[in-house]
Amino acid sequence: EDQVTQSPEALRLQEGESSSLNCSYTVSGLRGLFWYRQDPGKGPEFLFTLYSAGEEKEKERLKATLTKKESFLHITAPKPEDSATYLCAVQAWGSGNTGKLIFGQGTTLQVKP
Amino acid sequence: SAVISQKPSRDICQRGTSLTIQCQVDSQVTMMFWYRQQPGQSLTLIATANQGSEATYESGFVIDKFPISRPNLTFSTLTVSNMSPEDSSIYLCSVEGSGLAGGVSYNEQFFGPGTRLTVL
Secondary structure, eight states: OOEEEEEOSEEEEETTOOEEEEEEEEOSSEEEEEEEEEOTTSOOEEEEEEOSTTOEEEETTEEEEEOSSEEEEEEOSOOGGGOEEEEEEEEEOSTTTTTOOEEOOOEEEEEEO | OOOEEEEOSEEEEOTTOOEEEEEEESSOOSEEEEEEEOTTOOEEEEEEEETTSOOEEOTTOOTTTSOEEEEETTEEEEEEOSOOGGGOEEEEEEEEEEEEETTEEEEEEEEOOOEEEEEO
């Protein structure tokens, strides 16, 4: 069964204190691993899709990496405006799985000034 | 990226009634998806809606409870029927964008702002 586990559930950082969020996954055949940011009361905002082990993508203070079993979202020198819930999801190949995203429970990040 | 709007943004409904949620996309897309996000939980796929065919429902979700329409390539509706307090959730539509860019294949999925439903 395809599954996604994110850790930690919650993370508190001081402004400027870099850290990483983890997303462990099991999937029959990975079509893509997705990262989203979700602010309270809003829909998820697309950040990245990673497709194969070794791939990395960056956007501002965020850098996502991928291995065959997990993905990390590294946050460098975070600011209070980076506070949000970060969601990881996987998409599998296969006729029954086309398009479907399987989400983890998310990591809620709070960055204090 | 796609711009997605949903109506209504929120609603409070009485048990036993039905609510239809609309999803509008600013470009033509083949696949549209409806997700549910229960309070404090992550997202779960309800169904996939392709234009010109019946929606495909995930395990635990049935057409009688969540009928879906997909009349064209930019619009879809999800109805939550015979509501109970357990249906109180955020309902989100999403679309997939995929293809080739610069010879490299890509696959992205964008979400609407959601409809926050409270059932009393």
